Amino acid sequence: MSSAELTTNVAEASTPRRMQDIPSPSPQSGRRWSTAAIGISAWVIGFVFIVPILYMLLTSLHPPAKAQTYPPSWTAPLTLDNYRALFDSSNSISPSLINSAICSIVSTLLVLALAIPAAYALSIRRVPKWSDAMFFFLSTRMLPPVAGILPIYLFTNKVIHLPDNIFVLIVLYTSMNLPIAVWMMRSFLAEVPTAIIEAAQIDGASTFTILTRIVGPIAIPGVAATSLICFIFAWNEQLFAKVLTSVVAQTGPVYVGTLIQTEHAYLAQLSAGAVLISVPVLVAGFAAQDKLVQGLSLGAVK
Amino acid sequence: MNTSVAEEETRASGPGFDSAPVPHVSKWGRESWSRRAPLLPALVLLILVTQLPFVATLVMSFMSWSAQPDAPPKSFAGVDNYKQVFTTSSYRKAVFTSVEMTVTIVVVSAALGLIIALLLNHKFPGRGVVRTMMIAPFLIVPIAAAVFWGNGVLQTGFGLVDGLLGNLGVDNAQNISFITDHPKLSIELELIWQWTPFMMLILLAGLQSRDPEVMEAATIDGAGGWQTFRYITMPHVRRYLELSIVLGTIFIVQNFDSILGMTGGLNSTNIPYAVYEVFYSAKDYGVASALGVVVVIGSIIVATFGLRVVSSLLSEEEAR
Structure with a gap:
């Protein structure tokens, strides 16, 4: 499949569905006022929620000394120096961003390789007791990661001797996202109309043809959304990365934590780091926007 | 027991690739294994990475085990x-x-x-x-x-x-x-x-x-x-x-x-x-x-x- 095809499919997936509005009966005098009140309240609340992000962005663009003053220096000159410093310093952010990218992308690919066949066996060609299998997957996600972290730490450090290694993170992130991906992919595959598959079988289509010509095109927006959500969760992960890595395999989130240094003006650079590591998540999240709800609700909400 | 399994098989095969009724294959027959196969890699990984460590945690919770240098042996x-x-x-x-x-x-x-x-x-x-x-x-x-x-x-x-x-x-x-x-x-x-x-x-x-x-x-x-x-x-x-x-x-x-x-x-x-x-x-x-x-x-x-x-x-x- 070409990347152009994928782009169109993602674009299709993110086209907002038409929102159903409460039907408005004959115009009443109060209606315009209530619409105005609703609009204004929504804007105010939306603004309150976005302010910390705008302030983070503003702080990241201020010179370090101007970024932490009382009261805030709203109109200080803007500069990209903090971002430059993140890449220039001897302790550059780039290796950790590369580690994060490798962990997130490779684990997402592995998740897809494992979740798609599993979802297929849970939707189109169902195994007996498929719902038990579904709940087993879900229950592993409900198990808090801290419950297994100690044996995992001892195993990687004392048994296989791979401390500070991104390979370990990749395996952990794969298993962390697998249950979510199975649930999501199943809900997307369940949308494939079985009547079409039956018709194709009667016409003598091979399983391969059915998969590539019928199941594939319907499932691809779902695959895209699933990958984006798995990417986000892997990219965000902090606990395993903090405990299992130190220098070589340090990921972006762990690096940002090291930017807190109270002996000098650190807030501007900390903000720049926080903005920088959030950009991929914002991009992935808005790309998956339309399927985000279906994904986050494990396919329960269409 | 046997009938319920058979029913389960037929129902599960429902609409899909094998809408023809499943012939009398035993529970562990080729047919059911080919159905289960795509599920296995995911299940195995999850058991190894999430269930096994938890069992280890459970065992360790009954042990006196400190990694401090001067601690008594476990x-x-x-x-x-x-x-x-x-x-x-x-x-x-x-x-x-x-x-x-x-x-x-x-x-x-x-x-x-x-x-x-x-x-x-x-x-x-x-x-x-x-x-x-x-x-x-x-x-x-x-x-x-x-x-x-x-x-x-x-x-x-x-x-x-x-x-x-x-x-x-x-x-x-x-x-x-x-x-x-x-x-x-x-x-x-x-x-x-x-x-x-x-x-x-x-x-x-x-x-x-x-x-x-x-x-x-x-x-x-x-x-x-x-x-x-x-x-x-x-x-x-x-x-x-x-x-x-x-x-x-x-x-x-x-x-x-x-x-x-x-x-x-x-x-x-x-x-x-x-x-x-x-x-x-x-x-x-x-x-x-x-x-x-x-x-x-x-x-x-x-x-x-x-x-x-x-x-x-x-x-x-x-x-x-």
Whole structure:
């Protein structure tokens, strides 16, 4: 499949569905006022929620000394120096961003390789007791990661001797996202109309043809959304990365934590780091926007 | 027994590639294995990476095992670690903190999420922009959000909130210290900010799946705004509310990043953070494991309830 095809499919997936509005009966005098009140309240609340992000962005663009003053220096000159410093310093952010990218992308690919066949066996060609299998997957996600972290730490450090290694993170992130991906992919595959598959079988289509010509095109927006959500969760992960890595395999989130240094003006650079590591998540999240709800609700909400 | 298995097989083969009735293959026959095969790699990985470590944690929780250099060698300890977990006040406090913070955050963000979803369900100029603004907090990396809330928003003196209060003319606003004076509240505020968008998204999807004809009929029959909300919207949205609460709880109870990034555990240690500290700093593997087992038991209680909600959604699909 070409990347152009994928782009169109993602674009299709993110086209907002038409929102159903409460039907408005004959115009009443109060209606315009209530619409105005609703609009204004929504804007105010939306603004309150976005302010910390705008302030983070503003702080990241201020010179370090101007970024932490009382009261805030709203109109200080803007500069990209903090971002430059993140890449220039001897302790550059780039290796950790590369580690994060490798962990997130490779684990997402592995998740897809494992979740798609599993979802297929849970939707189109169902195994007996498929719902038990579904709940087993879900229950592993409900198990808090801290419950297994100690044996995992001892195993990687004392048994296989791979401390500070991104390979370990990749395996952990794969298993962390697998249950979510199975649930999501199943809900997307369940949308494939079985009547079409039956018709194709009667016409003598091979399983391969059915998969590539019928199941594939319907499932691809779902695959895209699933990958984006798995990417986000892997990219965000902090606990395993903090405990299992130190220098070589340090990921972006762990690096940002090291930017807190109270002996000098650190807030501007900390903000720049926080903005920088959030950009991929914002991009992935808005790309998956339309399927985000279906994904986050494990396919329960269409 | 045999018939039920056979029935199961036939039903499971339902509409799909093998709509022809399954010939008499035994339960372990080729047919059922070819069905199961695609499922196995995922199951095996999950058992190895999630179930096995937990079994190890369970075993270690009954051992006296410290990694401190001068510690005695590891040995069997019976239930000593559990006794320590339930009698040491800091661990008991961690349990309460976990419950208190999870409940506060889930309830407040679900309520706020519902209000915002109701607002966004109406048409007004710039609705798409407001929706985007509302989703953004959920798409900030959790540790980035936590460190910025701790150091940029709620920081004593040069934080945004103190600065705004100062601009509004509040005396001594630069001395208000949220993080040290109200560590739990600070974390709760930050997580409510991050999780309200999640609740809002699920609830808005729920509101938009209401049958427009029913809504229209209600309006024609003269149902007022409150009546429509109470008798039509709420019963419909209830399932979505339950779902958002269950999913939110699963994620929020595991919260670690906010505590690490904002307070470093100061008067706000929850169980995941306590496990981390006992294992990472104190290196008491036995107690850390016992705490881990306690978290799992708590999670099972939440999960049992959660699975019931999700299963009702799944059985509806099966019935279709």
